């Protein structure tokens with residue numbers, strides 16, 4: 001288990017270039033299974049989850065060629081379907097969440113798909129009903145082996161239909177879309193998730209020859225086609241990383257320019273940080289965050305306490321609520337953080353409380369943060385990162401805290417943030433890997 005050692009309290013300064021988006025990359029990589037032609041993907045982040053998925057695809061028979069840093073050519077010409085029944089497949093596929101999205105493409109192209117219980121963060125119940133109910137609506141036969149925790153689907157030919165997803169699941173929508181593009185006839189997917197990750201996936205599929213309309217909305221209309229071809233796809237900058245950097249700048253009173261953020265794809269994210277009183281300026285497509293002495297949380301118009309909660313896109317992503325929470329600890333004013341989607345994502349606040357933050361965990365979904373307005377800095381402690389976003393939030397807290405902090409289990413952070421220690425050191429942070 002690797003750790004970071006951090007001496008906090010330093011102001012940082014400089015530029016950060018966001019990596020390609022983790023959650024988009026995981027969808028896009030699975031989509032290469034839909035064609036036997038070559039697919040070139042650029043701006044792939046060099047992070048644990050993406051690298052694990054690439055090696056899983058390789059083990060399945062996908063040819064992978066590295067063109068340059070971040071750019072790879074994939075060709076899924078010969079897929080070893082027997083491998084999907086092996087122990088090695090079960091071990092690899094169960095080590096990350098994104099692997100679940102190989103099922104839709106496999107089912108659509110080869111008539112069968114398998115997956116063990118996927119990994120990913122332990123942040124509460126993470127059911128897969130939306131995925132498998134969607135496949136069943138398209139005509140697939142579904143089987144769940146409860147003893148082995150193994151899901152399988154089979155279908156000679158998928159048939160287009162009307163599907164009202166039971167919830168706007170991000171990976172669920174991606175999976176059902178990837179199955180529907182090769183189904184016979186027309187499919188409507190209503191209550192679809194529409195995060196930029198999905199918009200990007202749909203655009204990529206259309207450039208491979210798919211017929212998807214309604215991109216960016218919660219109603220996708222898909223005309224099935226017989227075959228898809230190759231394409232070139234570039235991954236957007238990671239909006240979660242960009243949000244994390246906005247929080248980092250505010251919390252450490254640093255002047256940071258985040259380069260090439262693709263502002264139009266950030267949705268409501270910058271505005272939510274503005275509600276905490278954080279200033280930022282768009283310069284071209286760069287986001288400039290000035291060093292701020294203090295920031296004050298807005299109240300609602302009627303003067304009541306600000307609530308920040310998550311919702312499916314175009315609402316505020318749950319993946320940034322932990323960052324908002326940590327940044328609120330040094331704001332002026334109070335804010336209620338309401339994590340509606342996941343029930344175990346706020347427990348990391350006990351570490352922040354140990355560091356001196358004033359937080360009341362009201363219940364597993366809600367925490368009230370009383371901002372310290374920098375009257376007392378947080379103090380460095382030893383802690384363990386419970387999940388990827390809590391991990392980065394604790395890292396931000398440690399960078400702002402007085403003294404030495406050690407964060408254990410940083411594999412959680414490495415699974416989504418590329419070379420984070422090196423990039424922060426370049427801005428003047430005192431951080432090292434132990």
Ligand SMILES: CC(=O)N[C@H]1[C@@H](OP(=O)(O)OP(=O)(O)OC[C@H]2O[C@@H](n3ccc(=O)[nH]c3=O)[C@H](O)[C@@H]2O)O[C@H](CO)[C@@H](O)[C@@H]1O
Pocket residue numbers: 023026097098124125126127167168169170171172193312317318319340341342
């Ligand atoms: C690899 C990947 O892309 N992971 C992301 C993906 O996970 P993932 O696709 O696994 O998450 P889902 O969108 O399926 O659902 C997330 C949670 O929200 C709940 N839910 C979902 C939709 C809804 O309308 N109401 C509702 O309550 C679900 O029950 C579940 O507990 O989306 C999550 C939600 O943005 C993000 O946190 C994850 O980072």
Ligand SMILES: C=C(OP(=O)(O)O)C(=O)O
Pocket residue numbers: 022023096097098119120121123319388389416
């Ligand atoms: C929860 C996340 O990831 P995963 O779905 O891969 O666990 C995340 O990216 O914040």
